[in-house]
Amino acid sequence: MLLLAANAGLGGGAGTIVFIILIFGLMYFMMIRPQKKQQQKHQDMMSKLQVGDKIVTIGRLHGVVDSIDEDAKTVTLDCDGIYLVFDRSAIMRVDHVEAVQPAAKEATSTSEAEATPDVKEAPDADDAQKSTDEAANKE
Known part of the structure; x- marks a missing residue:
């Protein structure tokens, strides 16, 4: 009986390691990978940003790109005659015109x-x- 208990303990440890690896694999495919795809999509959108594009900021402000400052990483928006300066990271969505x-x-x-x-x-x-x-x- 003592021998069976020792064998059960060794098998349980291998099962635990497989379970932990399985959990990390699921976390990668369910959380990390989609987030990386979303970040890549956002960076592609920002690289295609042009003057005249309609955008929506993270504060849900709608406007048209008036100018882009690459050095300061800012965008000037024309919101019905009011010009506002935002960081490029504040842009949520771009509608290319x-x-x-x-x-x-x-x-x-x-x-x-x-x-x-x-x-x-x-x-x-x-x-x-x-x-x-x-x-x-x-x-």
């Missing part, structure tokens, strides 16, 4: 608006002519 897209949308809207009335007017004009002809035939 591309100047090409609004111009392309306006051109598409204009061409669609020009094409749409022509299509609508043609059947209306034909219908008006048909109703005039029918009225003349009935009399």
